[in-house]
Amino acid sequence: xxxxxxxxxxxxxxxxxxxxxxxxxxxxxxxxxxxxxxxxxxxxxxxxxxxxxxxxxxxxxxxxxxxxxxxxxxxxxxxxxxxxxxxxxxxxxxxxxxxxxxxxxxxxxxxxxxxxxxxxxxxxxxxxxxxxxxxxxxxxxxxxxxxxxxxxxxxxxxxxxxxxxxxxxxxxxxxxxxxxxxxxxxxxxxxxxxxxxxxxxxxxxxxxxxxxxxxxxxxxxxxxxxxxxxxxxxxxxxxxxxxxxxxxxxxxxxxxxxxxxxxxxxxxxxxxxxxxxxxxxxxxxxxxxxxxxxxxxxxx
Numbered sequence: 557x558x559x560x561x562x563x564x565x566x567x568x569x570x571x572x573x574x575x576x577x578x579x580x581x582x583x584x585x586x587x588x589x590x591x592x593x594x595x596x597x598x599x600x601x602x603x604x605x606x607x608x609x610x611x612x613x614x615x616x617x618x619x620x621x622x623x624x625x626x627x628x629x630x631x632x633x634x635x636x637x638x639x640x641x642x643x644x645x646x647x648x649x650x651x652x653x654x655x656x657x658x659x660x661x662x663x664x665x666x667x668x669x670x671x672x673x674x675x676x677x678x679x680x681x682x683x684x685x686x687x688x689x690x691x692x693x694x695x696x697x698x699x700x701x702x703x704x705x706x707x708x709x710x711x712x713x714x715x716x717x718x719x720x721x722x723x724x725x726x727x728x729x730x731x732x733x734x735x736x737x738x739x740x741x742x743x744x745x746x747x748x749x750x751x752x753x754x755x756x757x758x759x760x761x762x763x764x765x766x767x768x769x770x771x772x773x774x775x776x777x778x779x780x781x782x783x784x785x786x787x788x789x790x791x792x793x794x795x796x797x798x799x800x801x802x803x804x805x806x807x808x809x810x811x812x813x814x815x816x817x818x819x820x821x822x823x824x825x826x827x828x829x830x831x832x833x834x835x836x837x838x839x840x841x842x843x844x845x846x847x848x849x850x851x852x853x854x855x856x
Contacts, residue, residue, distance in 0.1 A: 562851040603803050604631045604769065605817040608651070611852070612643030612676045615650035621818065626663055632807030633664040635799050636684060642676025642697065642852040645751055649671040652758065655683030664806035669693045669790070674778055678789070678850035679755060682762040685806060687851060689781030689790045696784060697853040698759060699776035700752045707732045720781035751849055763788055778853060 593827075604625040608618055625631045636655065642648065659665050666683040667673075669689040674697035681687050681695075689695060711718065711733070718733040729740045736744075760770045765788050773779065773787060784790035794802070804813040 581764055582610065601632050601807070601809050602630055602816045603633050603635060603800060603807065603809070604628075604633045605637060605800075605815055607637045607639075607817075608677070608680065608762060609637070612640055612647045612651070612680070614644075615647040615654075618651050618680075619654045620691045622651075622658050625816075626661055631663070632809050632813075633666065633803035635796075635803050636665055636667045636681070637670065637799075638667055638673040638677050638681055640672030640677035640680075641672050641674050642679070643850055644676070645700070645849050645851055648676035648679045648851045649754075651680040652683045656762075659685050664803060664805065666799045666803040668796045669695060669781065670796075672853065674853035675699065677853075679758065679851050681770040682758050684737060684827075686792070686799075686802055687790045688792055688794045688802065689784055690795065691780065691782040691793050693781035693784075694778050694853070695781060696773065696779040696789065697776055698755055698770070698774035699851075700748045700755065700849060701776075701854065702730070702748060702849045703736075704730050705732045706735065708734055714841060730843040743781070748849065755851060759789070765789075 574580065604621075606618060606621045606625070622634070625634055653770065655665055664685040665683070667684040667687045669681065671679075671690075672694045673681055673689070674695050678695050678697065720728050720731065720733065722728050725739065726743055728734070729736070729743055756767065756770050756774050759765065759774070760767045763770075769788070773789070779787070779789075781790060781793055785793055786836065792798075792802075800813065807813075
C-alpha cells in the first residue's frame, strides 16, 4: 500500500472514530436529560420525601417540591430530610414559610435531621409538624453572621488603590477596600440584631417556648440532638425510618407507607463539568456568595 493510500485510510479511520465518540456522547446526553423520575408509582396513598442536603443558597428547588406535593392529594404527608449548616437568611425564610404553609394546609410535615441541621437548617425545620433528630445530630446555632474580606493593607503592599464614589455614608459599609468605622459597626449591630430577633421569634413561636428560654441557648452555640430534645428545640430522637413511620401515622396511613422521592438525573455534560469545576465553584461561593447576612453555622 502506498503512503498516500495509508494517509487517506488514516483520515477515514480517524473520522469514523470521532463520529463514534460523538454518537456515544449524544446518547449519554439524551439518557441523562430526563430531569426527574419518581421512585414509586402514582397510585395509592404515599409519603413524599424532600431532601435539603447542601448549604442554603437558594429556595427555589425546595419550594417547588413542597408546592408540588402539597397539591397532590395522594401524598398524605411529607418527610423533609435536612442536612444543612444553613445559609442565606431570605432563602431560609422562604423555605420555612413553605414548610409552615404545608403544615397549616393539613398535610403533615416531619423533619428528619441528618448529621447537621443547624442555623438556617434549624430555621427551615421550625415550620414542621414534628422534628426528629439523631442523638448526635448537630443543630441549633441560632444566630446571624456577616463576614467579608478586608484587603486594604494587602492592596497597599502591591501598590493598588481603590476609589469609591457614593451618595450616603453607609453605601459602602462592608467594603473590602476600607476599614470599618464606628458608625459601620453600629449600623451592622442594628441590622444583625433585627435579623437575629426574627430567628428568635420564629423559634419561640413554633416551639412554644418562652423567649427567655430561647435566648438562653440562642448565642450561636451548636448542640446535639439529645440536648435539643431536652431543651425543647426538637420533638423526639429517631432515625430517618422513624421519621417516615411518624409521618405515616400523622397522615393516617395504615401499614408500610409507599415513599415518593424525586431522583434528579444529570446529563453526561453536567456530571463532567461538576467534577471538573467543583473546586472552582466552591472557591466562587466562598468569595462571592458569603458576603451576605446569613443564618449559617461556622465550620472550621
